[in-house]
Amino acid sequence: MKLSAPIYQLKRKAKLLARNEKLPLHEALDRIAREEGFARWSLLSSRSVPDTPERAVLSRLSGGDLLLLGARPGHGKTMLGLRILLDAALEGRRAVFFTLEWTECETRSRIRSLGDHADALGDKLEIVTSEEISADVIVEHLSGSPPGTVAVVDYLQILDQQRSKPSLAAQMERLRQSARANGIILxxxxxxxxxxxxxxxxxxxxxxxxxxxxxxxxxxxxACFLHQGTVRFHDLA
Known part of the structure; x- marks a missing residue:
């Protein structure tokens, strides 16, 4: 049976339910399981496909984090970035993709290729495509965003490609300060x-x-690095 969300997100939903309604966690888990069509949580967890490392990245991020997604071309770093945004949208968060590389049409096509909830949630992802993308543009676009908002920047090495833009170091420092001040994940x-x-x-x-x-x-x-299907996550703080 296909779940409405990955298990780690359903667990988080159950924890919020338990806290808000002052329920024992096992009762909240069972209630979520019934909503998914299972009699109890143990049946849901035993019959569903385990979460992959790619699907668990968002759960390891907190407001103010700056995540580096690194890989050689063709090893899935951009698709992982889009996956993180889809997972954020699934949780009801604001999700924004800033790209200096792809058109909006190309991005939408790649989002649809992810399957799962992409058709239902893909339109909720904001896509900003412009050669003018810089720290100033990103900060202004995300101004007023609620804490927990997630934005992916594609990609790091060309943020300062135009000579008219501030240095990459200066842009990254501004983005770090903005993320921390507003509880946004970049x-x-x-x-x-x-x-x-x-x-x-x-x-x-x-x-x-x-x-x-x-x-x-x-x-x-x-930081999260990918190579030939292997995904490795690092907590650098």
Missing amino acids: CFISQVDRAVDLKPGSVPGMGDIRLPNPIETGIFSK
């Missing part, structure tokens, strides 16, 4: 140096990020 898709020699089963790391214009990688609070 995710930055990032390229990995093509010269990095990765062994089978390994993934890139912070030292492998391609940064033609230097920034302090310590500005990020979380």
Whole structure:
């Protein structure tokens, strides 16, 4: 039976229900299970497909976090960014995709390819496409957003490609301050140096990020790296 949301989101919903209605957690879990068509939570958890690492990234992020999503081309970093936004929309959060690379039509097509709830939720994702995207544009667009809003920036290395824009370091510092002040989650898709020699089963790391214009990688609070289907999450704080 297909669930209306990943298990980790259903668990979070049950915890909120338990807190708001002063219920024991097991009763709240069973109530959520019944809404999903199962007699009790244990049946739901045993018959459903376990969450993949990709589906659990949002649950590990908090307001004010700056997440780095790093991988070589073709290893799924942008699709993971869109997955995070879909999961945020599923929870009723504001979700925004800023892209200097894709058109809105291309982005919508890739969102639909994710399946699951993409058809129902895809239109709730805001897509901002412009070569003018910068920290100023992002901060202004997200002004007044509720805490927990999630935005993905595609991608880090071209934020300062135009000489008229501030340096990448200055933009990232402004974005960090804004995220912390407003409880917003910002995710930055990032390229990995093509010269990095990765062994089978390994993934890139912070030292492998391609940064033609230097920034302090310590500005990020979380990082997620992908390579050949392997996903590795790091808490950097």
